[in-house]
Amino acid sequence: MVNNAENTVIEVQKLVNRFGSHAVHDQLDLAVYRGEILGVVGGSGTGKSVLLRSIVGLLQPRAGIVKLFGHDLPALSDEQRSQLQKRMGVLFQKGALYSSLTLEENVALALIEQAGLSRRDATALAVVKLALVGLPAAAGSKYPAELSGGMIKRAALARALALDPDILFLDEPTAGLDPIAAAAFDRLLLTLRDALDLTVFLVTHDLDTLYACCDRVAVLSQKRVLVADRLEVVAATDDDWIRDYFHGPRGRAAQQSAKSSAQE
Numbered sequence: 001m002v003n004n005a006e007n008t009v010i011e012v013q014k015l016v017n018r019f020g021s022h023a024v025h026d027q028l029d030l031a032v033y034r035g036e037i038l039g040v041v042g043g044s045g046t047g048k049s050v051l052l053r054s055i056v057g058l059l060q061p062r063a064g065i066v067k068l069f070g071h072d073l074p075a076l077s078d079e080q081r082s083q084l085q086k087r088m089g090v091l092f093q094k095g096a097l098y099s100s101l102t103l104e105e106n107v108a109l110a111l112i113e114q115a116g117l118s119r120r121d122a123t124a125l126a127v128v129k130l131a132l133v134g135l136p137a138a139a140g141s142k143y144p145a146e147l148s149g150g151m152i153k154r155a156a157l158a159r160a161l162a163l164d165p166d167i168l169f170l171d172e173p174t175a176g177l178d179p180i181a182a183a184a185f186d187r188l189l190l191t192l193r194d195a196l197d198l199t200v201f202l203v204t205h206d207l208d209t210l211y212a213c214c215d216r217v218a219v220l221s222q223k224r225v226l227v228a229d230r231l232e233v234v235a236a237t238d239d240d241w242i243r244d245y246f247h248g249p250r251g252r253a254a255q256q257s258a259k260s261s262a263q264e
């Protein structure tokens with residue numbers, strides 16, 4: 001697909017975010033295209049999560065424009081904004097499931113609160129969503145504390161997908177998972193993107209995920225997007241952080257592992 005204005009689902013222009021005197025973003029530009037998995041990387045504190053929060057409307061930027069599906073969020077009425085926000089699903093960094101609710105109840109709650117479904121319908125749909133992310137039926141009645149990190153991430157993903165969003169935002173979904181669970185999550189993400197025609201905004205530190213899943217990678221540095229392009233173009237960019245990240249021992253291992261998988 002050719003990336004152009006027609007298939008741009010997120011457009012960020014001249015974004016400025018600041019906390020007190022600490023500038024996080026200054027004139028940041030970024031476009032996200034329909035159907036892609038965009039990996040967002042950068043050193044710790046470069047503002048990846050703040051960017052995510054600005055796009056989904058959880059944080060009011062100091063300046064700049066954030067357009068979703070061509071609509072400028074602040075220009076919309078509350079009702080229009082809330083309709084648009086239903087087209088986005090978010091999986092936050094810590095999974096953020098309610099510990100006092102079972103997985104089924106966690107997913108159902110999103111459907112009750114955001115789509116106004118009855119408890120019965122919401123529970124029936126929650127069962128489907130949990131199956132969609134590959135969880136066994138028995139997991140639905142379990143509490144988060146009873147499950148592995150990988151299963152919790154899947155349940156949080158089921159909740160992010162509860163309202164059938166067009167865009168999925170994931171904040172470090174494989175953080176804290178062992179390599180096998182992380183690779184399984186990567187494969188699930190690719191399958192779901194294709195099956196559900198999703199666009200994915202993926203904040204990650206995980207080099208294996210970048211190689212396994214991402215169509216493009218955006219690097220945050222010096223308060224802006226330094227480069228947003230295919231992985232090989234990004235990895236060849238002349239920048240100290242990029243060199244250390246992509247060409248350090250972990251970067252080389254991830255690249256090697258991606259090559260071996262492609263040959264299998």
Ligand SMILES: Nc1ncnc2c1ncn2[C@@H]1O[C@H](COP(=O)(O)OP(=O)(O)OP(=O)(O)O)[C@@H](O)[C@H]1O
Nearest residue numbers: 019022024042043044045046047048049050051205
């Ligand atoms: N609500 C807030 N109030 C004050 N400062 C904040 C707030 N949210 C974020 N920051 C600051 O903004 C900067 C960027 O934070 P952000 O969480 O986006 O970084 P990040 O790139 O996602 O980092 P990491 O990779 O470590 O998760 C950090 O210095 C953080 O302390």
